[in-house]
Amino acid sequence: MDRHGALLNKMPLVSAVFRKARGNKVPDFGKWKSSFIDVPKQAGPNDCMFFAWKYMEFWDGERLHCELNPGKMYRLEMFHYIVFHALNQAELPEELDIYRIGGMKIQFDQSQ
Structure with a gap:
């Protein structure tokens, strides 16, 4: 306080x-x-924005709904989400597909 x-x-x-x-x-x-409230502290020096993002994702205004790992690099999770999101229409090299969690790219039709 x-x-x-x-x-x-x-x-x-x-x-x-x-x-x-x-x-x-x-x-x-x-x-x-x-x-x-007492909040978890990040372990790494450069991940504060990503740590705060994960905290906000699981905070409902009363309590945290999952346990955050202060040593985890949440920036990698965000990077994966942005790069491989179904709405990302950038042409990615096929070599990146081996890093996609959850399968192949979903084709998105903007007319829908």
């Missing part, structure tokens, strides 16, 4: 600025309940 207390105290002001800039079309998050 000590580290984030100053920011928490400014949230009503930040919320008011966002609301004014957007013509009151955003919720007043300055009144939202704040809770401080």
Whole structure:
């Protein structure tokens, strides 16, 4: 709490600025309940964004729905997801197919 207390105290002001800039079309998050939770810490020095992404994927607002591995390189998981996603229409070299988890590329018809 000590580290984030100053920011928490400014949230009503930040919320008011966002609301004014957007013509009151955003919720007043300055009144939202704040809770401080103990979160897992990443082990690697360069994966903070990917670790945060995995945390947000499994956090429901109350609890974490899976155990995160602080030593796992989640960037590789994200890379695989982006490169081999069915909607990725980039022409990939056939040599990459051996790294595809779950089978061959699915053809996507944009007219659907």
